[in-house]
Amino acid sequence: MQGTGFCDMFLTLCLHPGFVMIANVPRHTFGLVQSKLIPFYHHILLCFIFVNLAIFASYHPRELLSPAESIQIVLFLISLITNAMNARWFSPVISKIMFKVQVIEKEHGLGQEVGRSANKEGYRLLQNKDPKYCDLRRRFMFYHAISSFSNLLSFLCNGANLVYIAAMLPTL
Secondary structure (H helix, E strand, O other): OHHHHHHHHHHHHHHHHHHHHHHHOEHHHHHHHHHHHHHHHHHHHHHHHHHHHHHHHHHOOHHHOOHHHHHHHHHHHHHHHHHHHHHHHHHHHHHHHHHHHHHHHHHOOOOOOEOOOOOHHHHHHHHHHOHHHHHHHHHHHHHHHHHHHHHHHHHHHHHHHHHHHHHHHHHO
16 A cells, blocks of 8 residues: 555655754754655656556546545545645746845844744845845745645545545455
């Protein structure tokens, strides 16, 4: 079952390192690592979801699909599309914007602080002083929110499929 691989990979590649790194490495280092790790995660996940969808579709001909199985196919497709968007569009855009933000922060002596709450005042002053920085931060947060939402949607779709498969185990 590759659904459990998805859950393991989500926890191993996204949640754990993110929490550890944000509290222990400088902000710009965190951004650099995440800019490499997250696209890798989405591409690998895209492969897993495609394989799951292909296996499921090969064992469930379209003409014989029950309503529940049709929903499963739709959930796989939603997950596939959201991860494809994350892998091929959102992640590169987020990284590109992040690197532009980091250049401006470096010019103002920011970015080497460890932790999220370090030097909040310096970042706030920079946002008030530099409209380009403010616009880049706003765009970064916008795309980051969309990416996070699509990642959550994919996770929920895969989780729903996993629950359905687990519920059907006694009948197999």
